[in-house]
Amino acid sequence: MLLKALREEVLEANLELVRRGVVVFTFGNVSGISREEGLVAIKPSGVPYDELTVEQIVVTDLDANIRDTNLRPSSDLATHLELYKAFENIGGVAHTHSEFATAWAQARRPIPCFGTTHADYFHGDVPVTPDMTAEEIAGDYEKATGEVIVRTFSDRDPDATPGVLVASHGPFCWGRDAMDAVHNAVILDYIARMATHTVAANAQTGPVANALLDKHFFRKHGPGSYYGQTRR
Amino acid sequence: MLLKALREEVLEANLELVRRGVVVFTFGNVSGISREEGLVAIKPSGVPYDELTVEQIVVTDLDANIRDTNLRPSSDLATHLELYKAFENIGGVAHTHSEFATAWAQARRPIPCFGTTHADYFHGDVPVTPDMTAEEIAGDYEKATGEVIVRTFSDRDPDATPGVLVASHGPFCWGRDAMDAVHNAVILDYIARMATHTVAANAQTGPVANALLDKHFFRKHGPGSYYGQTRR
Amino acid sequence: MLLKALREEVLEANLELVRRGVVVFTFGNVSGISREEGLVAIKPSGVPYDELTVEQIVVTDLDANIRDTNLRPSSDLATHLELYKAFENIGGVAHTHSEFATAWAQARRPIPCFGTTHADYFHGDVPVTPDMTAEEIAGDYEKATGEVIVRTFSDRDPDATPGVLVASHGPFCWGRDAMDAVHNAVILDYIARMATHTVAANAQTGPVANALLDKHFFRKHGPGSYYGQTRR
Amino acid sequence: MLLKALREEVLEANLELVRRGVVVFTFGNVSGISREEGLVAIKPSGVPYDELTVEQIVVTDLDANIRDTNLRPSSDLATHLELYKAFENIGGVAHTHSEFATAWAQARRPIPCFGTTHADYFHGDVPVTPDMTAEEIAGDYEKATGEVIVRTFSDRDPDATPGVLVASHGPFCWGRDAMDAVHNAVILDYIARMATHTVAANAQTGPVANALLDKHFFRKHGPGSYYGQTRR
Numbered sequence: 001m002l003l004k005a006l007r008e009e010v011l012e013a014n015l016e017l018v019r020r021g022v023v024v025f026t027f028g029n030v031s032g033i034s035r036e037e038g039l040v041a042i043k044p045s046g047v048p049y050d051e052l053t054v055e056q057i058v059v060t061d062l063d064a065n066i067r068d069t070n071l072r073p074s075s076d077l078a079t080h081l082e083l084y085k086a087f088e089n090i091g092g093v094a095h096t097h098s099e100f101a102t103a104w105a106q107a108r109r110p111i112p113c114f115g116t117t118h119a120d121y122f123h124g125d126v127p128v129t130p131d132m133t134a135e136e137i138a139g140d141y142e143k144a145t146g147e148v149i150v151r152t153f154s155d156r157d158p159d160a161t162p163g164v165l166v167a168s169h170g171p172f173c174w175g176r177d178a179m180d181a182v183h184n185a186v187i188l189d190y191i192a193r194m195a196t197h198t199v200a201a202n203a204q205t206g207p208v209a210n211a212l213l214d215k216h217f218f219r220k221h222g223p224g225s226y227y228g229q230t231r232r
Numbered sequence: 233m234l235l236k237a238l239r240e241e242v243l244e245a246n247l248e249l250v251r252r253g254v255v256v257f258t259f260g261n262v263s264g265i266s267r268e269e270g271l272v273a274i275k276p277s278g279v280p281y282d283e284l285t286v287e288q289i290v291v292t293d294l295d296a297n298i299r300d301t302n303l304r305p306s307s308d309l310a311t312h313l314e315l316y317k318a319f320e321n322i323g324g325v326a327h328t329h330s331e332f333a334t335a336w337a338q339a340r341r342p343i344p345c346f347g348t349t350h351a352d353y354f355h356g357d358v359p360v361t362p363d364m365t366a367e368e369i370a371g372d373y374e375k376a377t378g379e380v381i382v383r384t385f386s387d388r389d390p391d392a393t394p395g396v397l398v399a400s401h402g403p404f405c406w407g408r409d410a411m412d413a414v415h416n417a418v419i420l421d422y423i424a425r426m427a428t429h430t431v432a433a434n435a436q437t438g439p440v441a442n443a444l445l446d447k448h449f450f451r452k453h454g455p456g457s458y459y460g461q462t463r464r
Numbered sequence: 465m466l467l468k469a470l471r472e473e474v475l476e477a478n479l480e481l482v483r484r485g486v487v488v489f490t491f492g493n494v495s496g497i498s499r500e501e502g503l504v505a506i507k508p509s510g511v512p513y514d515e516l517t518v519e520q521i522v523v524t525d526l527d528a529n530i531r532d533t534n535l536r537p538s539s540d541l542a543t544h545l546e547l548y549k550a551f552e553n554i555g556g557v558a559h560t561h562s563e564f565a566t567a568w569a570q571a572r573r574p575i576p577c578f579g580t581t582h583a584d585y586f587h588g589d590v591p592v593t594p595d596m597t598a599e600e601i602a603g604d605y606e607k608a609t610g611e612v613i614v615r616t617f618s619d620r621d622p623d624a625t626p627g628v629l630v631a632s633h634g635p636f637c638w639g640r641d642a643m644d645a646v647h648n649a650v651i652l653d654y655i656a657r658m659a660t661h662t663v664a665a666n667a668q669t670g671p672v673a674n675a676l677l678d679k680h681f682f683r684k685h686g687p688g689s690y691y692g693q694t695r696r
Numbered sequence: 697m698l699l700k701a702l703r704e705e706v707l708e709a710n711l712e713l714v715r716r717g718v719v720v721f722t723f724g725n726v727s728g729i730s731r732e733e734g735l736v737a738i739k740p741s742g743v744p745y746d747e748l749t750v751e752q753i754v755v756t757d758l759d760a761n762i763r764d765t766n767l768r769p770s771s772d773l774a775t776h777l778e779l780y781k782a783f784e785n786i787g788g789v790a791h792t793h794s795e796f797a798t799a800w801a802q803a804r805r806p807i808p809c810f811g812t813t814h815a816d817y818f819h820g821d822v823p824v825t826p827d828m829t830a831e832e833i834a835g836d837y838e839k840a841t842g843e844v845i846v847r848t849f850s851d852r853d854p855d856a857t858p859g860v861l862v863a864s865h866g867p868f869c870w871g872r873d874a875m876d877a878v879h880n881a882v883i884l885d886y887i888a889r890m891a892t893h894t895v896a897a898n899a900q901t902g903p904v905a906n907a908l909l910d911k912h913f914f915r916k917h918g919p920g921s922y923y924g925q926t927r928r
Contacts, residue, residue, distance in 0.1 A: 024418070024419075024422055025415070025418075025419075027349070044461065045459060045460050045461060046459055046460030046461055047461065071461060072460075072461055075451065075458060075459050097348075097349045099422075099425060099426055099429065100429055102347060102349060102426055103426045103427075103428075103429030103430045103432075103433055104429075104430075104433050105347065106346040106347040106426065106427075106430040106437065107346075107430045107431075107433035107434035107437045108434065108437055109433050109434045109437075131441065132444070134441070134443040137441075137443040137444055137447045138443060138447070141447055141451075168346065168347045168348060168440040168441070168444055169347055169348045169444075170347065170348070170349065195433075196429055196432055196433060199432065199433065200432060
């Protein structure tokens with residue numbers, strides 16, 4: 001079997017979406033990439049999670065040519081491919097319709113960085129893409145979805161903001177690998193959930209101070225980080 | 233036993249309501265129809281879900297004559313029958329008092345199509361029926377409930393809008409068969425849940441653009457659909 | 465053991481509170497009464513639910529004299545006793561600090577009858593008691609809590625409104641027996657939960673029409689009821 | 697093994713955080729202190745809860761010198777130490793990013809004492825710390841977090857208010873021992889959750905009367921308490 005380890009990881013990451021409660025039915029999909037081989041493994045379209053097997057994970061190249069199954073890939077494959085092509089450090093992509101992150105995407109409101117939970121993962125607000133044009137929607141829609149995400153990051157570092165809200169649609173997240181992308185998708189929904197309650201408790205509250213944003217983000221990321229056991 | 237397969241499916245669909253968390257106690261009921269035989273199978277009234285057996289599923293004709301049990305059918309039977317008579321493509325009906333869909337029914341506010349999760353299932357807003365008159369309520373109330381739903385769809389295609397909010401009451405959904413009706417009932421509650429959070433995040437947000445609505449609905453429905461494995 | 469059957473029922477009803485998710489830690493208590501013997505069985509004070517045994521259920525008379533254990537009864541006993549003395553048809557009382565019913569009690573806002581789920585159980589709004597005076601609080605507080613509930617029902621039928629919100633405190637519910645009281649406590653929290661979402665979706669929504677209120681309440685209660693299997 | 701009993705209790709208290717649903721992933725940490733030995737046991741940094749063992753619990757003195765493991769302590773250790781030094785009656789500290797308490801911390805709004813559930817545990821509102829200065833954040837940040845908490849309690853009794861909301865961050869709670877601190881952290885989230893719903897039901901609602909606040913707090917705390925079985 002082609003890329004067995006990557007497919008196993010992608011299978012596991014898709015199942016983690018279910019275990020973490022961020023998908024219902026067949027919504028949501030996760031992929032992972034082998035940068036050396038230029039191949040992507042992704043969930044097949046419309047297969048129930050509890051029937052999903054490693055053989056069913058679809059492998060394609062970066063031009064969406066299917067390499068090793070008879071199944072159709074997730075209909076969002078083209079979006080994932082645009083992200084892999086544009087964001088060169090990422091190894092996995094996760095898309096969900098999770099309850100609260102999707103609600104903010106539907107509200108077309110960036111999630112302000114209201115606290116340190118958010119700042120631990122996202123160095124600033126979680127952006128919303130602009131609305132897609134009727135031409136983009138009518139054309140190669142899923143590819144255009146990837147392009148509008150990439151444009152949203154023209155002046156942002158995707159490694160410091162590992163996710164986005166696609167307007168009127170839902171979140172796409174990414175990470176070092178497929179499981180890390182899922183981790184960020186779960187965190188994003190938790191951040192969105194707390195942001196909803198924050199606004200309910202005080203509609204006028206503002207984002208964290210920049211000093212606190214930097215402190216928390218760089219406590220966990222980059223050369224000066226000191227969270228976890230990795231440096232000992 | 234009359235219509236054993238249909239009754240088994242209806243039993244299973246009723247239990248799926250419980251598994252998906254959209255009913256409490258004995259609220260809610262699901263039915264399925266055999267169009268060839270003109271017979272409907274429906275949950276009995278007031279029986280706890282964990283005691284429900286296939287023998288207890290009540291079979292009636294379209295005039296509500298009971299055919300094969302000693303139990304009384306769900307008190308909402310007459311509503312189901314009106315829907316089967318008016319919406320000729322449907323094979324199942326599900327009624328719940330699910331938390332968020334019921335809240336929007338109580339708010340007497342149609343659920344705007346705020347995003348693609350909604351557009352994947354409902355081609356536009358989820359409508360609310362007009363209030364029923366005192367005469368309708370005092371008369372054959374459950375039949376009148378069906379009639380007010382049918383009137384609400386006088387200028388809508390029930391196949392493109394597989395559910396409705398009965399004002400001050402709750403949702404009725406339908407589908408290809410009983411299980412599909414339950415699927416739509418679960419989705420409707422999820423859509424209503426996200427709509428609640430969407431409004432909380434941004435009270436001024438509007439519905440999706442028509443281009444996006446059409447794209448998502450027809451990606452999953454009709455001759456041009458390309459979601460899932462069915463076309464391979 | 466005195467009143468073994470009643471104590472078993474009260475134990476089971478207390479455990480049902482936990483299973484239905486309407487209590488945390490040791491909050492909440494349920495009692496039942498034997499009208500013939502004039503004796504009440506109630507949860508002991510502060511005992512964790514998972515350690516509770518039938519022997520620990522405390523039996524008292526209507527003057528709070530303990531009859532058959534060494535444990536102290538729930539500190540809310542005196543409130544329960546006032547309700548048994550004033551509401552002669554009731555056989556059980558349940559008190560919780562459930563999430564949404566308590567929130568409306570804290571908001572000191574009666575829960576309007578927004579829909580038929582509510583109307584199936586409560587014939588009109590769920591009332592809030594007036595604030596208690598400093599004298600009532602400083603005196604025999606739990607007894608005074610019962611008295612303020614009874615005063616709130618001076619012009620209401622407790623059989624048609626099987627629960628109340630004690631201002632700044634939480635709900636007390638009652639019913640035919642201890643388990644029925646718990647059932648009403650669970651329903652009340654569900655009603656309060658949906659009312660919260662209803663107001664969020666439409667702050668201006670009003671209560672159901674009287675015709676619908678009567679229809680649903682009397683569909684389930686009284687001589688003309690036709691819900692469930694009981695009349696066949 | 698040094699302080700085996702304390703480490704076991706701290707392990708158990710950390711796991712209780714997970715069981716009670718107030719942490720996701722590795723967020724959150726609990727410690728306990730041996731006042732006689734001047735030693736603190738705390739969760740190691742970034743270790744997943746389901747892999748945590750008693751050997752991994754880190755023991756340090758009050759100057760943060762590690763005494764009996766190779767693992768790094770929670771990055772919030774310095775905050776815990778400040779609390780142990782300033783609040784001499786406490787035996788345990790719990791920090792979470794629980795959903796609702798964190799939301800109020802992010803809203804920078806003290807939680808008003810809206811009802812008796814709150815008054816049973818906190819004798820008045822749950823305070824929010826002032827924002828930390830850029831200097832405090834850039835310096836010994838975790839120690840400064842402890843200091844800003846202690847300053848917030850310069851005119852409050854920490855034994856009557858067993859927790860605080862650190863602005864734009866989240867709650868810290870304390871108690872007699874590690875498990876009691878966790879208990880207070882769970883209660884605080886429940887209080888914050890109900891406060892959110894209370895404000896949604898009635899934005900103008902005020903806190904409980906002082907008589908009721910005193911009654912409930914002192915019913916459970918201090919020489920006149922009469923809740924539970926302890927006095928028999």
